[in-house]
Amino acid sequence: MNKLHCISPIDNSVYVERALAGDVEIQSAVDSAVGAQRAWRCTPLAERAAIVREAVAVFTERKEQLGEELCWMMGRPIRFAAGEILGFAERANHMAEIAAEALADIHLPEKSGFTRFIRREPLGLSLVIAPWNYPYLTAVNAVVPSLLAGNTVLLKHSAQTPLCAENMVAAFTEAGLPQGVFQFLHLSHSDTERLIRAREINHVAFTGSVAGGEVVERAAAGRFIDVGLELGGKDPAYVRADADLDHAVETVVDGAFFNSGQSCCAIERAYVHEQLFDEFVARAAELIRGYCLGRPDDPDTTLGPLVRAEAADFVRAQVDEAVAGGATAHIDAAEFAEDRRGTQYLAPQLLTGVHGGMRVMREESFGPVLGVQKVSDDGEALELMNDSEFGLTAAIFSRDEQVAVALGERLETGTVFLNRCDYLDPALAWTGVKNSGRGCTLSAVGFEHLTRPKSFHLKVEL
Incomplete structure (x- = not known):
């Protein structure tokens, strides 16, 4: 069985070992997410936001443990490590706060005899691929607004920080998130590419290197799905x-x-x-x-x-x-x-x-x-x-x-x-130009990349 090994930068010891998901596990997670999304998209937004807030509360209670794990997995000094958990909470709570306004219908000026509005519909199943350097802060940017918008999420974290994916899903599950709505998968690079090509995937959010972004784009080519890329910087x-x-x-x-x-x-x-x-x-x-x-x-x-x-x-x-x-x-x-x-x-x-x-x-x-x-x-x-x-x-x-x-x-x-x-x-759009990527997370603008507009043009007077 193929496994991932998280080698701690502290002393080069194996800190975490996990089995990589196989074909059956991957398809089971996809099927579960697709089935769960049908009900999740109909769940009232206020209920979705309440679950997010509860998950944040569960998560922050564990900040010392989570900080110690970060220290060992990716090498951040222990005196700073727990700060990322507080940043996670800030971003998640802000997105829960603005979701109602950001996802509200767009009503157009009155036109005699007609009702017109634009509704924001969830995309479906979102695949979030997160890096090791800020594993919680990068993941929360896509995971939380995607869930709030009514999507289901599969989270694939770096092999350097596998516990981060497990911890996030555990917190949301404990907060009452329905089964299948948010899951993690430990994947090889080849299986990640294959998953991007799967017809069930409706959106990909990738944070990583320019070379990694190119691989994601090639895998998604011809699928006509939204691909968000946050890549390098200088x-x-x-x-x-x-x-x-x-x-x-x-x-x-x-x-x-x-x-x-x-x-x-x-x-x-x-x-x-x-x-x-x-x-x-x-x-x-x-x-x-x-x-x-x-x-x-x-x-x-x-x-x-x-x-x-x-x-x-x-x-x-x-x-x-x-x-x-x-x-x-x-x-x-x-x-x-x-x-x-x-x-x-x-x-x-x-x-x-x-x-x-x-x-x-x-x-x-x-x-x-x-x-x-x-x-x-x-x-x-x-x-x-x-x-x-x-x-x-x-x-x-x-x-x-x-x-x-x-x-x-x-x-x-x-x-x-x-x-x-x-x-x-989190109130401002997080985006880049040139080789720093494309798309947007955070702010009300970020929700636009996790929904599709549907126009309603209703003739009400005959």
């Missing part, structure tokens, strides 16, 4: 001459190094006005040197390992190439005792003397490295920020909101931040 920050420097340094560094940089919306490149550049670099380097790299189950650790050694070596190669090409590394890895080449424990790094031709400024690093480049004005910063195949978020640090909005209108990105970064407000 998100920039611009620190204008009028920025609050203390705030900019603290926020950019946190946005770059939280979760060891393993976030699609992490700050991976910074453009700093020449008037602030030297001071920004000095303060950022000092702050970065204060991180504590170590085992994430140690409460003193503030920077955990990357998910696997290969990921750390990829970042090391980017840094080595940049330095060989003339960049300056401001952090001495020797200051971080846990850093060892060939392992997943990687010291943070700050680079200057970088340019857009370097891999570290173009490829998604997904690790604790930040390249900082000097700019002379808004125009140069804007050109460099847009010079990327990605477009997920972009952050501007300035005291001038009007200028920031004007710049934001010209940025090729899904979200524009002012004086903050690396945060998803």
Whole structure:
């Protein structure tokens, strides 16, 4: 029997072992979901929302246990791990709160003799494919609004975080969700592709790499179903001459190094006005040197390992190439005792003397490295920020909101931040452009991708 093995980045031990679903189990889950959807779509929205809120309550009661599991499965420092559970609750509860308005019929202006409205109908069965880096926050974006819209859901989590799928389904089941409405499957890549092609699947939400998104698109080709893709990022920050420097340094560094940089919306490149550049670099380097790299189950650790050694070596190669090409590394890895080449424990790094031709400024690093480049004005910063195949978020640090909005209108990105970064407000649409994906989750707009419009044109006077 084929199995998945979750290898903990803490010590490379096998933390979780699970059997992969076989053909019979997969078809049984699909059939159960299709059958359950007929009744679930007719369940009053208020009842669906109440179940979601109860599931959130069950889930958050277990935040310490769930946080410890996250620490061992994907390496987030234990002092931060439970925070993801609170973020899950924030997003889920917000979507339950706005669902009635977001899913309400659209009534058109009165027309004599006619009744006209547009109803939002559920798509049917949604397949959610979630990654390991923020396994609960990425999954909740699609799972909860899909359930609220009247769809049933199959959840396939990364082999790195299999317990997350099990925990989510368990919480919803305990909250009273009917059997078959929300299920998980542990799947191989080939079986995941086969499931995407199954006629019963009406929607796919995928969060992961660009290469993974391409596989999903190919598998869904010709099916004419909605496919939502949240892919990579190489998100920039611009620190204008009028920025609050203390705030900019603290926020950019946190946005770059939280979760060891393993976030699609992490700050991976910074453009700093020449008037602030030297001071920004000095303060950022000092702050970065204060991180504590170590085992994430140690409460003193503030920077955990990357998910696997290969990921750390990829970042090391980017840094080595940049330095060989003339960049300056401001952090001495020797200051971080846990850093060892060939392992997943990687010291943070700050680079200057970088340019857009370097891999570290173009490829998604997904690790604790930040390249900082000097700019002379808004125009140069804007050109460099847009010079990327990605477009997920972009952050501007300035005291001038009007200028920031004007710049934001010209940025090729899904979200524009002012004086903050690396945060998803559930009231706002979460989306990307270019190779960062397509579709939308969160906000009232996100529900549009989980329903189909049906127009009613009724002649009532004969």
